[in-house]
Amino acid sequence: MVDSSKPAHSRIGEEIEAPCGRCRMDRIHRIVAQDPDGSIKKIICGMCNSYRSYRQPKAQSETGTKVAKVRSSSSRSTTTAAEDFGLPSRNYNMRENYDVGEVIGHSTFGVGKVLSIKDMNKIEVKFSDGIKVLLQNK
């Protein structure tokens, strides 16, 4: 038999998707070298033709989860509160009642977030220009 000395599954020449360090994104790579046990050793990027050692992809690395979420709590006194709290779920109305963490719109103060429930009829809301106590359930 001719092929008794060849590795069981030669994957050389096959294409595989892998992150390319030069392109800085996933690219189709061509397999150019392989270990006798069948694992891929060297690949070449189909886009920029750079060689690299093939690393087995880890289970979902942290790429993509890095979102600028923690905004420094600098007390900017501008009226751009909307970008800090997101869109208000509803507009403030003293007849309604609110939950902690709810984002509300106020005709005078703009967008604010409910910090705490003071009592049955009062809530503490953080607006861009400070914390206000508003009425609820009136």
Ligand SMILES: [Zn+2]
């Ligand atoms: Zn590349």
